[in-house]
Amino acid sequence: xxIATKGAVKTVGTDDLEKxxxxxxxxxxxxxxxxxxxxVLKAAGGLHGLMNWQKPILTDSGGxxxxxxxxxxxxxxxxxxFRSHLDGSEHLLTPERSQEVQEAIGSDLxxxxxxxVDYPVTRERVIESVTRTTKWAKRQKNWxxxxxxxxxxxxxxxxGSTSSEFRRxxxxxxxxxxxxxxxxxxxxxxxxxxxTYELVSMVxxxxxxxxxxxxxxxxxxxEIVEYVRRGVDCFDCVLPTRNARHGTLYVWRxxxxxxxxxxxxxHAGNESHRLEFSPVDKTCDCLLCARYTxxxxxxxxxxxxxxxxxxxxxxxxxxxxRLMERIRGEIETGKL
Amino acid sequence: xxIATKGAVKTVGTDDLEKxxxxxxxxxxxxxxxxxxxxVLKAAGGLHGLMNWQKPILTDSGGxxxxxxxxxxxxxxxxxxFRSHLDGSEHLLTPERSQEVQEAIGSDLxxxxxxxVDYPVTRERVIESVTRTTKWAKRQKNWxxxxxxxxxxxxxxxxGSTSSEFRRxxxxxxxxxxxxxxxxxxxxxxxxxxxTYELVSMVxxxxxxxxxxxxxxxxxxxEIVEYVRRGVDCFDCVLPTRNARHGTLYVWRxxxxxxxxxxxxxHAGNESHRLEFSPVDKTCDCLLCARYTxxxxxxxxxxxxxxxxxxxxxxxxxxxxRLMERIRGEIETGKL
Numbered sequence: 298x299x300i301a302t303k304g305a306v307k308t309v310g311t312d313d314l315e316k317x318x319x320x321x322x323x324x325x326x327x328x329x330x331x332x333x334x335x336x337v338l339k340a341a342g343g344l345h346g347l348m349n350w351q352k353p354i355l356t357d358s359g360g361x362x363x364x365x366x367x368x369x370x371x372x373x374x375x376x377x378x379f380r381s382h383l384d385g386s387e388h389l390l391t392p393e394r395s396q397e398v399q400e401a402i403g404s405d406l407x408x409x410x411x412x413x414v415d416y417p418v419t420r421e422r423v424i425e426s427v428t429r430t431t432k433w434a435k436r437q438k439n440w441x442x443x444x445x446x447x448x449x450x451x452x453x454x455x456x457g458s459t460s461s462e463f464r465r466x467x468x469x470x471x472x473x474x475x476x477x478x479x480x481x482x483x484x485x486x487x488x489x490x491x492x493t494y495e496l497v498s499m500v501x502x503x504x505x506x507x508x509x510x511x512x513x514x515x516x517x518x519x520e521i522v523e524y525v526r527r528g529v530d531c532f533d534c535v536l537p538t539r540n541a542r543h544g545t546l547y548v549w550r551x552x553x554x555x556x557x558x559x560x561x562x563x564h565a566g567n568e569s570h571r572l573e574f575s576p577v578d579k580t581c582d583c584l585l586c587a588r589y590t591x592x593x594x595x596x597x598x599x600x601x602x603x604x605x606x607x608x609x610x611x612x613x614x615x616x617x618x619r620l621m622e623r624i625r626g627e628i629e630t631g632k633l
Numbered sequence: 634x635x636i637a638t639k640g641a642v643k644t645v646g647t648d649d650l651e652k653x654x655x656x657x658x659x660x661x662x663x664x665x666x667x668x669x670x671x672x673v674l675k676a677a678g679g680l681h682g683l684m685n686w687q688k689p690i691l692t693d694s695g696g697x698x699x700x701x702x703x704x705x706x707x708x709x710x711x712x713x714x715f716r717s718h719l720d721g722s723e724h725l726l727t728p729e730r731s732q733e734v735q736e737a738i739g740s741d742l743x744x745x746x747x748x749x750v751d752y753p754v755t756r757e758r759v760i761e762s763v764t765r766t767t768k769w770a771k772r773q774k775n776w777x778x779x780x781x782x783x784x785x786x787x788x789x790x791x792x793g794s795t796s797s798e799f800r801r802x803x804x805x806x807x808x809x810x811x812x813x814x815x816x817x818x819x820x821x822x823x824x825x826x827x828x829t830y831e832l833v834s835m836v837x838x839x840x841x842x843x844x845x846x847x848x849x850x851x852x853x854x855x856e857i858v859e860y861v862r863r864g865v866d867c868f869d870c871v872l873p874t875r876n877a878r879h880g881t882l883y884v885w886r887x888x889x890x891x892x893x894x895x896x897x898x899x900h901a902g903n904e905s906h907r908l909e910f911s912p913v914d915k916t917c918d919c920l921l922c923a924r925y926t927x928x929x930x931x932x933x934x935x936x937x938x939x940x941x942x943x944x945x946x947x948x949x950x951x952x953x954x955r956l957m958e959r960i961r962g963e964i965e966t967g968k969l
Contacts, residue, residue: 303936304929308644310940312924333907333932340908340928347929571669572676588648592676593640593683596669600639603939604646 298323298533308607311350321353323533327362335401343403356404358395392433393440409437411454416487423458431470450477478509501528522554537613542606547616548578566598583615634659634869644943647686657689659869663698671737679739692740694731728769745773747790752823759794767806786813814845837864858890873949878942883952884914902934919951
């Protein structure tokens with residue numbers, strides 16, 4: 298899912314996303330509740346109307362941004378009291394409030410507000426996080442059943458830090474409430490990757506087989522392949538778009554995911570590309586690769602032309618969309 | 634002519650320019666000689682190859698940028714000695730050197746390096762400027778006749794500050810050398826507009842009727858209409874693209890150029906647009922107006938999304954291209 302944090306994937310429009318074949322985007326409750334706010338969102342016909350995007354939108358709950366952006370915040374049983382990073386104004390983001398804003402956004406897939414933990418963290422804090430997340434999840438399921446527009450889905454999130462004991466308990470509690478989809482939360486935050494893989498496998502084994510599984514905030518291409526092997530269905534990550542803006546692009550080498558070298562990282566601004574009049578990736582069908590050369594992109598980065606960021610973003614989104622297509626192909630043919 | 638100073642119109646690609654129907658772009662010798670430099674330009678097949686742009690390119694000589702950007706420069710009879718604004722390296726931009734770089738760029742239309750003056754300026758400096766511009770013009774015509782690739786054109790520039798006496802003298806000298814086109818240089822730099830209009834009329838009356846006339850660095854829409862009335866054929870200006878990036882857009886009200894209110898200036902970021910779910914300009918066929926609303930653009934500016942700059946740039950380029958189309962229509966029907 299390409300990330301349109303504030304109602305736009307940086308440098309690209311929904312016209313571009315349609316052309317790339319994106320089938321869903323992710324946006325952010327915290328940012329949109331502050332700007333443009335619920336009034337504009339409702340009047341626009343939700344974020345679909347505002348962005349002119351007809352395909353699904355998933356929204357995170359705003360919990361992560363409160364922790365990472367708000368200059369002060371206090372996690373309490375009723376919600377998170379925080380000050381806006383924009384004007385210092387005080388807001389109480391309760392579970393119900395997060396759902397109200399997501400309803401105003403009109404996201405097809407809403408995430409529950411959960412109680413996030415840092416990594417590493419004490420056992421006591423993990424217990425508190427799982428317990429509070431379950432309580433909040435129940436309140437949100439309740440709010441959603443009564444208030445959500447038809448067709449919208451609410452997805453639960455499994456917390457528990459790196460403890461398999463508490464992740465197991467979180468699954469039991471969250472699945473007991475019954476959501477439309479389930480997410481792995483609070484992973485890929487500093488722990489070693491083998492540990493992440495094991496926790497994902499363990500949780501996926503006990504999640505309902507007929508519900509979608511979503512890994513929040515992942516990841517590198519080879520990690521995504523590994524998570525899919527272990528039963529994850531969908532992903533969001535700032536890596537492709539953020540890396541693009543730093544001139545770090547992904548280039549296909551082949552699509553045999555059993556070999557770790559199926560892609561390489563391409564540094565678009567490197568001096569070495571100044572005389573390379575070939576596409577960044579000959580096998581790629583994005584605008585950058587179809588029309589422009591490595592030498593041109595290198596020039597655009599060297600003179601800091603904003604077009605460099607746009608073309609690179611289109612390319613990396615294209616790479617990730619094709620990655621998921623290829624993974625689906627492998628699953629259909631039984632290879633993955 | 635949309636301005637691709639460093640080899641790109643800021644935020645847009647040549648794919649966008651093709652879709653907008655642009656038939657020519659302008660680029661800049663000073664910037665391109667520093668980055669990417671002649672080696673890359675030549676290897677790329679010129680700027681056409683580097684940008685993948687098949688239609689004409691006009692290049693200015695670099696003289697204006699040396700004056701406005703170089704931290705130190707000394708105008709001498711052999712050329713302008715300056716230090717690069719990038720790394721302080723010393724360069725001598727001679728008339729021949731300017732043409733060499735423009736040949737490497739492969740611009741279809743090259744401008745002569747001229748001796749620019751500030752405004753206001755002493756009579757002595759005007760004399761020096763006109764005299765030196767004529768000397769340099771001869772050297773460049775000579776260089777061009779021997780070295781330029783087939784099909785390329787070299788255009789002369791008329792200097793003379795706001796003195797009709799010296800502009801008249803400049804025309805005689807420059808036309809005597811015989812160029813493929815002629816430009817009004819050193820105008821719209823601080824003098825009152827009625828004075829500019831009179832000087833343009835006077836010069837156009839004595840320029841050859843069968844050669845194109847170009848006003849460098851103009852202007853506002855109503856000024857362009859006025860210059861065309863007085864015999865100017867083509868223009869370049871940073872206004873549409875620079876204004877776009879500051880949220881200042883042009884909106885058609887009607888196309889009767891005899892009335893001064895044929896367009897209005899639209900401030901895209903204004904709070905007043907937050908609930909306006911209509912296009913910026915209903916009569917415009919650009920991507921912004923065809924697909925997005927005033928409310929969305931206002932939101933994009935308010936959260937500083939780079940997409941705002943791109944969509945606004947596409948719109949303003951579209952406005953200026955349609956302006957020129959409408960002016961051509963008026964000329965064809967004898968109204969202008």
